[in-house]
Amino acid sequence: xxxxxxPDIHITVSEGASLELRCNYSYGAxxxxxxxxxxxxxxxxxxxxxxxxxxxxxxxxxFEAEFKRSQSSFNLRKPSVHWSDAAEYFCAVxxxxxxxxxxxxxxxxxx
Amino acid sequence: xxxxTQNPRYLITVTGKKLTVTCSQNMNHEYMSWYRQDPxxxxxxxxxxxxxxxxxxxxxxxxxxxxRKEKRNFPLILESPSPNQTSLYFCASSPRDGAYGYTFGxxxxxxxx
Numbered sequence: 001x002x003x004x005x006x007p008d009i010h011i012t013v014s015e016g017a018s019l020e021l022r023c024n025y026s027y028g029a030x031x032x033x034x035x036x037x038x039x040x041x042x043x044x045x046x047x048x049x050x051x052x053x054x055x056x057x058x059x060x061x062x063f064e065a066e067f068k069r070s071q072s073s074f075n076l077r078k079p080s081v082h083w084s085d086a087a088e089y090f091c092a093v094x095x096x097x098x099x100x101x102x103x104x105x106x107x108x109x110x111x
Numbered sequence: 112x113x114x115x116t117q118n119p120r121y122l123i124t125v126t127g128k129k130l131t132v133t134c135s136q137n138m139n140h141e142y143m144s145w146y147r148q149d150p151x152x153x154x155x156x157x158x159x160x161x162x163x164x165x166x167x168x169x170x171x172x173x174x175x176x177x178x179r180k181e182k183r184n185f186p187l188i189l190e191s192p193s194p195n196q197t198s199l200y201f202c203a204s205s206p207r208d209g210a211y212g213y214t215f216g217x218x219x220x221x222x223x224x
Contacts, residue, residue: 032210043201044154044215090154094210097161099144101154 002027004093004102012108013081021076021105023091032094033074035065038104039087047089050074061085083109113138117202117216124192124223132187132219134202142205143185144169144213145177147198154201160185161208192223 003026013019025031032051036044048059055067065076074091086109091102115136124130136143144159146169156169160179174196176188185204189196199220203213 032212034212036215043217044203046212046214049212092212094208094212096210097159097208099156099205099210099213101146103153 002095002100004091004100006089006091006102006105008105009103010106010108012110014110015083016080019076019078019081019085019107021089021091021107023074023076023102025072025074025091025093027072027093027095029095030069033065033067034092034094035059035063035074035076036090036092036101037061037087038090044090047076081107081109083111085109113214115202115204115214115216117200117219120217120219122219122221124221126193126223127191130189130192130221132189132200132202132221134185134187134216135183136185136202136204136214137183138204138206138214139182140204140206140214141182142208142211142213143179144203144205145175145185145187146201146203147171148201148218149198157187157200189221192221194223197221197223 005024034049035047038044047063048057050057050067088104090104118133145157146154148154155171158177160166202216205213
């Protein structure tokens with residue numbers, strides 16, 4: 001079945017530590033890939049997207065993501081987390097007219 | 112500023128009282144969509160529209176209606192709201208189809224009592 005998975009429901013990191021959020025998809029063709037962030041009480045903001053080309057994508061707020069076709073993954077990374085990064089992160093996949101979100105990963109940041 | 116505007120931000124209503132949540136975008140996008148977000152269930156698509164007068168059901172369309180009479184507007188209509196429609200609703204727009212990614216509104220928190 002076609003799906004988007006984010007294996008980690010909740011991750012806690014210390015401020016200044018590195019971060020990696022995992023995303024895997026299951027689709028026949030390589031879809032368009034996205035990461036969104038939702039701060040508490042806010043809407044969804046696009047962090048970055050991958051359509052084609054360079055598999056390492058740079059986004060806003062110091063985030064990057066790497067597309068790995070062999071693993072059907074699009075993991076989000078940040079080298080040094082700030083307290084303001086505490087939020088919910090959603091991986092999303094666009095295939096044809098469909099746009100599907102993963103279940104989300106909640107990030108907590110310890111001071 | 113390019114944006115998707117939803118109104119109202121918060122709404123409390125009673126079961127059975129018809130309501131409309133408005134959505135407007137100023138980016139001349141063709142695609143628009145409505146999602147609802149519920150704890151443990153994530154974001155689920157309710158309806159989407161590919162262009163004026165063209166709409167289709169998403170994953171959870173029951174109990175909702177939409178219309179797209181103008182390119183910029185895509186209202187969500189609950190003709191007889193029920194408590195299970197208590198949720199956080201997002202309107203979103205995309206330049207072509209959903210595969211290009213969406214720009215989201217700020218959300219409408221609806222409570223049906």
